[in-house]
Amino acid sequence: MKEPSGVMPTPLILASTDCIPQLIRERLEDVVLHGEPILLAAEADLDSFGHILPVWLLATSSHLVVAPAVPEMPVKGPYDYKAISDFDIHPSIGSTSLRLFLKATPVELVRFTNENRERFQRVLVQLKRLKEGLPIQQDALFLPDPHFCSKCGLILPAIGAPCAHCVQRKAAFSQMFSMLAPYRWTMLGLFLLMMVGIALDMLPPRLTKVLVDDVLTTRQHADWLFFLVATLAGAALLRRGIDIVINWLAPKVGTGVTNDIRKRLFQKLQEMSVAYYDRVSVGHLMSRITNDVEVMHGFVIQVTQGFLVNVFLTIAIGVMLFSMNAKLAILVLIPIPFVFIGTLFFWKRIYPNYYKYWDSNSKLGSMLNGVLSGIRLVKVFGQEKRETGRFFKAADYVRETRIKVDTKVGIFSPLMAYVFGLGGLIVWFVGGRDVLNGTGITLGTLMAFLGYIAMFYAPLGSLAMFSNWVTQFATASQRIFEILDMPSEVQDDPDAIDCPYISGAIEMDDVWFGYDPYNPVIKGVSLKIEAGEKIGIVGRSGSGKTTLVNLLCRFYEIQRGEIKIDGVSIRRFKRPEILQHIGLVLQEPFLFRGSIKDNIAYGMPDATWEDILNASRAANCHDFIMKLPEGYDTQLGERGAGLSGGEKQRLSIGRALLFNPRILILDEATSSVDTESEQEIQRALRIIGEGRTVISIAHRLSTLKDADRIYVIDSGRLAEFGTHEELMERQGVYYKLVKIQTELASLELD
């Protein structure tokens, strides 16, 4: 495999017909193309039955033809653009087709594997242009695909995100060290203390040599005994004192950095678009903010306390050993290559196990989050046993993965210790023989040497195990920086403007959007809403109503067209600014744990008592709140536990109202409440809707009768619009929906 892989495939759209294979040219000779030159040629890689083979789509200015590169398969077409009503890209399971429509009948032109979707999306646009009699846009066909890195061709995590290959070298470590910058003075202090500590560590073996050779063996300086022992005691005391200061300072840096990371992570998560949360599980994110950040803490402690000390200690001892006896010092180095080989092996074999452990841990968190959030459902269906079983299985898996990691580390560490031990034994043997022979080394020197070796192998061992820490750090940092480096899909222009005031006029012009960009759910919707109008949006489930308001709130970025507020594209406004003017009431009201007052004032924490009371009164929730013993200070449970569905909904309307938005969006706001509550909410909405643009999505069409205009969405398209009376008269989709509901209502009455 080439480096880097995951690259955008070579374009198979040809600007020149010279590149069309000979076989295809020959096949075209039999097809009447009126002698027109081929303007566009694109190669697909599947036939209709899912066999991999080249199939060519060729377009002239008036016709289309499809020619498989095997003579046994028939040529499709030519199709005259005049007979074609439209084209589309149609995803099926595992592949995609480019289709044309003869009136309403779809005809598959070519089928291809999904890596060709982007290029056939471009072909589709050009075919539509040809059909309209417009010239082909060569530039648009050959523009680089923004999903891939323009430098190395690797797929990007998201459009505009940094390329993992191009930024890798400076990635995790340099980002981590840049985060240490605010702590540089503390770290400098730590470094100096460590240097003094290392110097003190060098002292005892040296003094031991003097003690053995000059005091105990030769008795030349017997009077030095007290002085030497006192110096050793003093050095040890000073060393421990330095340790205490280091242990006090280092955690300050460690906790400081991890605290910074945790805050940045949370801040970043707040910036991410709704689309991001559609993809990523909340449990995984929680694990990243809690567990992974904790691993980073351990690493910082290692860097500030462990790693640096060990590096300098190893260097200092190496210098000491060579200065004392070069021959023995070289023997000491014998185990070192084994240490490095062992470390490499450790990296290769243990890394996936670490990832496995962290991943299983985060999955456990994710599962726990899911079960506890839906605990009522679990109980209603009596699934406690099953859920307990699932949790046990996941917990066992975490345990197994941890055991695997610990076992492998447990085998690696003693083996390394044994290798180090061999170095000491070699010195004992060679050095001991020299002492016995009286050749070049004294007993004191040998004792000092062995003292240094004990100090030498310990930090080396730690350095070898440092890979363990690095592995954990690399795994955790990969997961953390993946979030920090991820650009939000919805980003403000650098020159985005504020919007302190809006009137609430909305315009959508040929808006296209799909959660999967190749599979649009909103298809060319255009509508115009004047400021202060009351608008209804209706349609079947899944027709795209909620998606439409999500786009207005800019939770997702549209793929084509324009959405304007007060005549200005919403892309030109700063996103938080525009959201200030939009109040959104959802079908499932989400209330936080806390007081009723805090929940109502969630969007406006500075709201006055009077504002809160007025908004509640207007939302028709004041009376039920006042019936509660603690009124507005009543503490609510998780997700508003303790209130009925209607009460929660009215609270969420109050919350939206306090925000005083110019645009109020009610997304099925009353569909999950009883009729009485609905009536109360509707009454409240009529009053508070005055002077605002109100967009109501509703299944119960009777609630929209008074709307200034009703837009009917059908399969992502705007099917029709008008007042209730106009739409009833037209007898289209709306009429049918009303009829179905009327019949249902009469059935209920029966």
Added chain:
Amino acid sequence: MEIDNKPIALKIEGVGVNFLTLGRVEIIMGFDNFLYVVLKSGPGKAEPTYRGVFAALCFPVTCPHQYVSLRYIDKSGEEREIGVVRDPSEFPAEVRRLIAASLANYYFEFEISRIFKIELRHGLLMFDVETDHGPRQFEMYWRGDRAQNYGKDGKVLFDIFENRYIVRDVNKLLPDERELFTRFIYW
């Protein structure tokens, strides 16, 4: 009063699945790989016909040879079901061929038979494999949602382009290849 504690049968007449049996449906080749379906309603009754019909499996993983849903797109663009063929083997060979062709038109997957290499680079798993469509190299994000269970012991992998790669039974991979596969796809 005597209490009947027998289980109550679920009444699905008119609201359950419309099972299409041999005498109740006629399936013939339609336009552009689509099927043409006629529902037999009995003598003297109108026989609804459907053009542009395609087949989809109800249980593509756990029961890939039975329960075939026959579907079409109505005038408003909505996908609708005509009914479900319980077991295509109960139908004549020609109908079985038509259903199989329609399914082949709807599904496209690479079935992995050998795994030669898996490398982790830049958060992507680089696969070098043998499939039922020949040798193939592909890349997938090393994420839980990119490899999902496929039946009891299988896995379906989604590459960076959303192509589907099936390992029908992980246990049936060669030991070295299984070890390599589960080193990365362990969930």
